[in-house]
Amino acid sequence: MSQTYDEEKLSKYILGELSLSEQAEMDEALNSNHELKAEIEELLSVACNIQESFASISPSEELCLNSDLASELSNATYDKPSRLGERYNQIYEGFRKYNPYLPEFLFILCSLVLCVIDIRDIVTSGKSVTEFASLSYISCALLFFYIFLLIKRARKEASLFDSLLESDVITASKSRVTPLTLLKITFFLVFAVLLLML
């Protein structure tokens, strides 16, 4: 048994998180090792003291949310949305005016164009297949991986906004321009330019 395994198991024993069979096994092991048993008993009393100390701090009455959040959200309707969604509303409205993914996509587009030009030069010059390991191919692969991460991020943001819209927490839905729509448009532009280049 490694030292690491011992500590983990002993910790679980002290905190009462072992299964019944494991606990019985541990009891047996401790009965044959009095030194360890004494140590565990000490640590057990320390754990109890810590628990009692934390329990003695009662949460302050002042420590509460500023509004009856549950009712605010439950009673929200599309015509009378919850004011709690105001901040999200502003971000969402902002998406219609300014595409937050555009700078990143412009950067990717420029890099991809440079890579494609480079790869085209390699192919047209009739060089051997070993050139496939060239830096341009690696950069191209990395850029596609970056696009993949960007899509993942946008999808996550889009799903949050969509669910807030559907539950009437926010109202900025009239245009239905979601982060994902913006991403799709930008993506389309990137590939259109790439196709033209090729």
Place this chain on the structure above:
Amino acid sequence: MKKSFLQKKWFKEQVSHHEKPLLRYCLALTGNKEQAQEIVQETFIKLWSEDFLKVQTHVAPWLYRVCRNSSIDYHRRRKKMDPFDESKNTEVEHIQMPEEEIEKNEIFGVINDFPPEQQEIFILKFQEGHTNIEISEITGMSVSNIGIIIFRGLKIIRDTLKIERVV
């Protein structure tokens, strides 16, 4: 998705059950009451927008994890605004134990000297009463690592209190 009556009732129960513990945890992470209130409020808004069926089996760790991530984001934003902030570059940079309690109770004094990650685990374990598996879900650390950190922390507390009593 429109929420049914039962779902609204469930949500209300979650808010009343987790509101104060989450605020206390967030206050320890951010050290700022207003910020803690804002983070907890946004956490509940995110819960409202989730599919309840997906989260209801592990709602407590889910809420704590969202709060924790928002608190870490808050520290990152604050650090960007204050380039002279010399706090350590760890995930959880700061835990604030209640000062009056540190003076009153020697155990809190020892915990206050722990690294932030260890303090956070002790708070989640002994204050909020989470299991090691739940703490692992909240912090992203492995369950065995959490067990070891708690065990070593208990030993440090025991040894420090022994020395203090001898002195």
